[in-house]
Amino acid sequence: MTDREPRLNDGFTFYFASWYKKSPYFSRTVEAGCTSWDLYNHMLIPTLYDDDVAEYWHLLEHVTLWDVAVERQVEIAGPDAARFTQLLTPRDLSACEVGQCKYVVLCAPDGGIVNDPILLRLGQDRFWLSLADSDALLYALGVQAFAGLDVEIREPDVSPLQVQGPKSKPLIRKLFGDVIADLRYYRCAEAQLDGISLVVSRTGWSGEVGYELYLRDAARGTELWDRVMSAGEEFRIRAIAPSDQRRMEAGIFNYGNDMDVTNNPFEVTGLERLVELDNDHRVVARAALQRVAAEGVRKKLVGVRLGGAPLTMWLEDFCSRRRSSPSPSGIPPRQSPRHRRARLHDGGMGTLTGHLLLSNASLFDPSFRRTVVLIGHHDEEGAVGVVLNRPFEVTVDEAVPSLAELVREGEALFHGGPVQPEAAVVVVDFEDPSEASVVAFDSIGFLAEEADRVDLGTIRRARVFAGYSGWGPGQLEAELEEEAWIVTPARREDVFHDEPERLWDAVLTRLGPGYAILRTMPFDPSAN
The missing domain is CATH 3.40.1740.10 (VC0467-like)
Structure with missing residues (x-):
């Protein structure tokens, strides 16, 4: 496989089981110096290359490339695709145009959050749900069995990369031209790069200027990676892992960490806005969410700002019984x-x-x-x-x-x-x-x-x-x-x-x- 011993963020050796899927960019991430992986949607995702602080500042100052093939897609297609997609989410999709993206929550019948994907409308009768870490495909298939709607649901051969950072726009302009580079925020379009078929969206998990490149043929993963890295040399591109620090600063949620199926949108500050039920749309969670809206919630996820010195955490090394070095959970401010x-x-x-x-x-x-x-x-x-x-x-x-x-x-x-x-x-x-x-x-x-x-x-x-x-x-x-x-x-x-x-x-x-x-x-x- 590689001569590098794969490890998790906590320092323990990570076993690469054969049933864990690898990204089409996996070999390139290893060559780029990835030292740590985790599991996400049954796939391996890079979590660290060399130094998370250095990666953070490179993201803020230059341009970065992320292997996020773990963002699996649920494709909903067919004559009733719009009606079925609306079944899954309380966000009103009636005004969602072809070529538009939406941040949505998928909700269970009791109002629990099944996933918080980015929705891409690729056609009048075709949607993608770009997933966070949960088996939302199985949920959609379960709803399909009882919905009585004419749709086909599948996981397509799609493997995203993210290009994030202030220099991402000139890089995308160099690769694709003005039409793609000038996409409005939360818009998407189909594109070709050297014969490689893609969907490109103006979205990302960083809060910085950024794009997502949805590769539609996994066999061409290394070609796409190499093409982006080569074009990005003049902009000081480097591969990094998704930045947890930056997404927290940007107020972006991480499903499974910040919330899960035991939470409803009213319990997560900022997600209440995604519940739009002042309409007659058929929505799986309508009754449950209307009840929660009327009765209120007993708990709420909120942000907290702490003063004082940066927090540190110690991890016991169970092999040597020694403590590891302290690791700050964010980037501490250097001036009050x-x-x-x-x-x-x-x-x-x-x-x-x-x-x-x-x-x-x-x-x-x-x-x-x-x-x-x-x-x-x-x-x-x-x-x-x-x-x-x-x-x-x-x-x-x-x-x-x-x-x-x-x-x-x-x-x-x-x-x-x-x-x-x-x-x-x-x-x-x-x-x-x-x-x-x-x-x-x-x-x-x-x-x-x-x-x-x-x-x-x-x-x-x-x-x-x-x-x-x-x-x-x-x-x-x-x-x-x-x-x-x-x-x-x-x-x-x-x-x-x-x-x-x-x-x-x-x-x-x-x-x-x-x-x-x-x-x-x-x-x-x-x-x-």
Whole structure:
């Protein structure tokens, strides 16, 4: 097999039984230095190459390749595929388009979570469920036996790789071109690479910019791995294991660890949003989940932020009776966020006009959870701004056709805030800032209500927002005293960020490792 002794994360020797399936990338992971595996969906998954901290920082700073062939697929196809898939999940799939992905929970008749896969709609009558670690295929087959619907359910020959990290987009552009590289968040498309058939999605388990490459022929696994690694050399690509630290920072759940079939979605903070039963869809768990919603729950999975020194854990070495070295369970902050906030708020900052507000862990208002707000104007009478990182799944052309000429083709409409959500607010990078009704900073300002009075030739870039955010006299100052916000000067690239759904994360990364702990806040629930 290999001359390397396979081991589990706890240091014990791991027996590679013949009934444990291997990934089509297995030999390449060994060559890349994988030293530890675990079992996931009856398959071997890499869990460590050399140093989890080094792998973590490479993920945050460059681009990484993950062997996640263990993400097995359940394919649901046939005339009744949409109705059958809806049976399995309480999330409303009626508006799910071909080429769209959804994060869903599969629920048992008692409401228990069977799995929390990513759903990919590949056709009007064909869905994939990209699974976490449980035998959800068997559950789907069991439901099929009694559903009375015309569907075929199987596990197709599909083996995913994940390409994750800030340099994943230029790498994917190099491999596939603009159409695939510019996929919107939670979208997917079929693709070819040197004759290798794939489905590519804008998803991942990291919270970073990333893609998943669903290989459709296991026999070509080494070809695909080699092609991606070769193209990624200029971007400093390296193979790593899925980063548990990074997924925790991003608020991503790990089925079997964070929750299982004994939990219902209402017991897991953030999964309640996936229960959408204000419809007449036939759903296996409908009655049970309606009862839980009415009666409430007695327990709840929540996130906890701890102060003090990083936690360490000791593992007894049962062979030598010696303790191993301590291993931190996450990446400890190198500077106190409170200390950095104090520096930012000092220095005679009289106005926050032209600054960003990043929601802090103490801000529980769902309208601003994990948001980045550009303050357009701030004085003693109050403040106004727009949320920069909540795009709708509708384009400006679809929602406000009269403003479509101001923005790029296919540009999304953004949720600017809870005030006057029916009103359109336009933020512009002006050639001549005097054209702005309000200047936020440098050449960035707000368009006057009468857009036709502006020479379009003076507009470098624009974004359209539905509604805005506002504070009365003293309100924002009070929230700053409560440390609800982190303040930092805005940059043009923040306002027109190409990946707005990860802007909060990106700005915190820019502020330094002292903010790593804040990135455990769950992402905007409407984004996936």
